[in-house]
Amino acid sequence: MKVLKFGGTSVSTVETVQNISAILKKTDENQIIVCSALSKVTNMLEEAAAKAANKDMTYRDVCTQIKMRHHEFIDQLIPTEQQDGLKQTIDYHIDNLEKVLEAISLLNELSQRAYYIIVSFGEKMSNAIIYRYLQIHNGSVGYLDSSELIITKTTNGKEDVNRSKTYKNIEKAYDPKFKITVAPGFISRNEEGFATTLGRGGSDYTAAIYAAALKASKLEIWTDVSGIYTADPRKVQNARPLEKMSYKEVLELSNLGAKVIYAPTVQPVLDENIPMAILNTFRPDDKGTLVTTETDNEKPVKSFSTMDNIAMLTFTGTGLVGNTGIAGRLFNVLSDVNVIIISQACSEMSISIVINAKDAAKAVKAINGEFDFEIRKGFVKEIVAETGYCILAMVGEGMKNAAGITGRAFTALGNNKVNIHLIAQGSSEINVSIVIKSDDSAKALNALHEEFFK
Ligand code: ADP
Ligand code: ASP
Ligand code: MG
Numbered sequence: 001m002k003v004l005k006f007g008g009t010s011v012s013t014v015e016t017v018q019n020i021s022a023i024l025k026k027t028d029e030n031q032i033i034v035c036s037a038l039s040k041v042t043n044m045l046e047e048a049a050a051k052a053a054n055k056d057m058t059y060r061d062v063c064t065q066i067k068m069r070h071h072e073f074i075d076q077l078i079p080t081e082q083q084d085g086l087k088q089t090i091d092y093h094i095d096n097l098e099k100v101l102e103a104i105s106l107l108n109e110l111s112q113r114a115y116y117i118i119v120s121f122g123e124k125m126s127n128a129i130i131y132r133y134l135q136i137h138n139g140s141v142g143y144l145d146s147s148e149l150i151i152t153k154t155t156n157g158k159e160d161v162n163r164s165k166t167y168k169n170i171e172k173a174y175d176p177k178f179k180i181t182v183a184p185g186f187i188s189r190n191e192e193g194f195a196t197t198l199g200r201g202g203s204d205y206t207a208a209i210y211a212a213a214l215k216a217s218k219l220e221i222w223t224d225v226s227g228i229y230t231a232d233p234r235k236v237q238n239a240r241p242l243e244k245m246s247y248k249e250v251l252e253l254s255n256l257g258a259k260v261i262y263a264p265t266v267q268p269v270l271d272e273n274i275p276m277a278i279l280n281t282f283r284p285d286d287k288g289t290l291v292t293t294e295t296d297n298e299k300p301v302k303s304f305s306t307m308d309n310i311a312m313l314t315f316t317g318t319g320l321v322g323n324t325g326i327a328g329r330l331f332n333v334l335s336d337v338n339v340i341i342i343s344q345a346c347s348e349m350s351i352s353i354v355i356n357a358k359d360a361a362k363a364v365k366a367i368n369g370e371f372d373f374e375i376r377k378g379f380v381k382e383i384v385a386e387t388g389y390c391i392l393a394m395v396g397e398g399m400k401n402a403a404g405i406t407g408r409a410f411t412a413l414g415n416n417k418v419n420i421h422l423i424a425q426g427s428s429e430i431n432v433s434i435v436i437k438s439d440d441s442a443k444a445l446n447a448l449h450e451e452f453f454k
Contacts, residue, residue, distance in 0.1 A: 001030040001176070003216045005185060005207035008039035009224040013125050014076050015189055017124055019281050020222075023184035026114070029217065032144070034185045034207040035130050037122025038073065041066060042186075042200070045097075049118045052101040053110035059101050061070045067094045068408035070125050077133055085102045089128050095120050116195045120147065120187045123203070127184035134180055142178030146206055149173055150188035152196045157336065159188070159196045163268065170213035177200055183210055201262035208276075212268035215350055219269050219276045221261065226280040227289030228253070231304040235442065236449045242302055243287065249302055249395055250276075252431045256393035257307035300398035301452045306441050307391040310340070311360040312421065314386075315367065316350040319379025327351065333366040340391065341433060352422055353434055360385035389421065391442045393433045394448065400429035409434075412451035418444045 053060035071088045134141045149169040152159040185203025188196045198205045210279040211219040227241035247270040254263040279288040343353035367383045374380045
């Protein structure tokens with residue numbers, strides 16, 4: 001049994017949907033297919049929700065656009081006589097969407113619960129269309145309702161999958177008599193039964209969950225590029241696809257901003273040792289990238305990635321020197337903030353904390369509150385957040401065995417007059433992360449790529 005996931009751009013044109021149908025015909029193995037919402041629809045749903053919460057009634061226009069987009073797509077894909085209630089299914093979802101949006105506009109606020117309901121409509125509608133198309137072209141097709149089967153729990157303000165409950169649900173619901181089964185991506189529910197989602201980009205994770213629950217022979221992530229590249233091909237013209245990568249490398253890369261795989265996807269397939277391929281729906285014959293425990297050791301650096309909208313906080317003062325417990329207090333107050341890099345110089349005079357810019361105000365308030373006494377006494381300086389930074393990460397398992405890699409990277413950056421503000425290397429030595437000014441991001445990324453992948 002294989003699980004195939006098709007992203008938003010892969011379910012948005014007649015050509016790619018035809019490709020999906022043809023890809024599914026290539027094997028006799030049972031297949032589960034997980035699709036995202038049509039491309040940009042989740043953004044439009046978020047836009048409509050934000051408008052409604054601000055009492056901006058043009059949210060209704062956004063709903064009309066979403067409805068028309070799905071109707072047109074149905075007309076392009078399915079002859080009228082075979083549509084058989086499909087447009088009514090879309091209209092039913094749009095009616096519900098409008099009702100929730102109206103409630104949001106009356107309340108003048110967007111709760112988390114309402115947000116989840118709104119963004120869930122994209123996957124419900126796209127998967128209904130794909131399901132019908134495959135019934136017509138690929139024989140009898142089963143359906144697994146992810147919004148019932150995938151159970152999430154809230155951890156640190158984010159939804160994560162309760163894997164044991166979810167796996168049991170999936171094992172029970174899956175009917176192997178269907179050669180093909182459609183299961184929508186992204187959508188889920190929590191233990192109380194309210195709608196939730198797996199986070200933006202979460203359909204990859206949905207597919208990994210089905211693959212792990214049913215011990216699939218393979219997970220295929222079909223997208224709009226031919227695999228994982230040496231850098232985001234939209235940012236580096238000469239980037240090229242990698243044939244082989246290890247789970248660990250993909251985990252690091254996706255955690256450090258590479259959108260091609262949603263980071264939580266890796267763990268479930270790694271745990272079950274399920275090979276994962278990244279493939280291109282627009283060019284189904286391209287080789288793509290195969291992710292397993294093995295890597296290609298000839299290439300010490302595999303890929304570069306950048307993470308934008310980063311803030312740096314520098315905590316300094318004589319009070320830090322030789323005093324135990326300072327770092328503990330600091331991280332305690334940051335328990336709600338996603339800390340990306342921490343670095344302390346040996347002199348102990350300063351600790352640098354790298355976080356997402358959106359968390360900066362919260363972090364500054366928490367730290368200055370905790371150290372109010374020390375600040376007033378002059379032991380530590382009041383912390384301020386500096387924004388306008390990005391992280392540039394280089395990832396590769398082979399870096400730990402190859403000397404001089406960081407030296408080459410720094411020379412290349414120096415030659416291009418890129419100022420490095422902070423360097424961090426994980427003890428696993430799979431990644432080296434550098435904090436630089438956002439304005440230098442494109443130049444630095446291209447300079448490093450040129451140095452290592454000439
Ligand atoms: P989907 O909608 O199929 O999930 P995404 O847009 O989420 O697709 O992910 C694919 C995109 O990821 C590519 O179009 C590419 O711009 C971006 N990307 C970022 N880093 C990389 C990388 N190292 N290799 C390939 N693609 C990357
Ligand atoms: N539709 C969702 C999003 O755009 C989930 C996904 O595409 O993976 O974030
Ligand atoms: Mg994606």
